[in-house]
Amino acid sequence: xxRERLARVAQFSARDASLPTLAQVLHGVVERTWGAxxxxxxxxxxxxxxxxxVVLNTxxxxxxxxxxxxxxxxxxxxELQQLDAAIAAMSGGAPADQALRASARREIARYxxxxxxxxxxxxxxxxxxxxx
Numbered sequence: 001x002x003r004e005r006l007a008r009v010a011q012f013s014a015r016d017a018s019l020p021t022l023a024q025v026l027h028g029v030v031e032r033t034w035g036a037x038x039x040x041x042x043x044x045x046x047x048x049x050x051x052x053x054v055v056l057n058t059x060x061x062x063x064x065x066x067x068x069x070x071x072x073x074x075x076x077x078x079e080l081q082q083l084d085a086a087i088a089a090m091s092g093g094a095p096a097d098q099a100l101r102a103s104a105r106r107e108i109a110r111y112x113x114x115x116x117x118x119x120x121x122x123x124x125x126x127x128x129x130x131x132x
Contacts, residue, residue, distance in 0.1 A: 056104050
């Protein structure tokens with residue numbers, strides 16, 4: 001969810017109603033990650049949590065991105081609010097799932113309180129291509 005790509009989604013859907021809107025794209029990404037059913041396989045569970053963390057970080061990054069279009073920032077903020085409400089309604093799951101949900105809610109709350117520190121968030125190392 002790069003800032004320029006999200007800007008193009010917003011601009012293209014404004015010109016062509018047959019294309020998905022920014023809200024639809026963001027909601028689709030969140031729904032397919034945070035709304036995904038848990039698997040019985042530990043590796044699948046860990047991968048699902050990693051992808052959920054990446055989506056959360058990206059939404060927080062885009063919402064606070066001063067170089068992004070206002071529509072992109074507002075869309076990311078709206079989806080963060082929706083995600084927070086959805087997480088609040090979730091219960092159960094493995095301890096790692098519960099920990100991720102608690103962490104996500106704290107980070108979303110910090111963002112809306114104006115205390116977001118992107119450098120302090122858990123991040124996965126990006127491996128530049130080509131690989132060695």
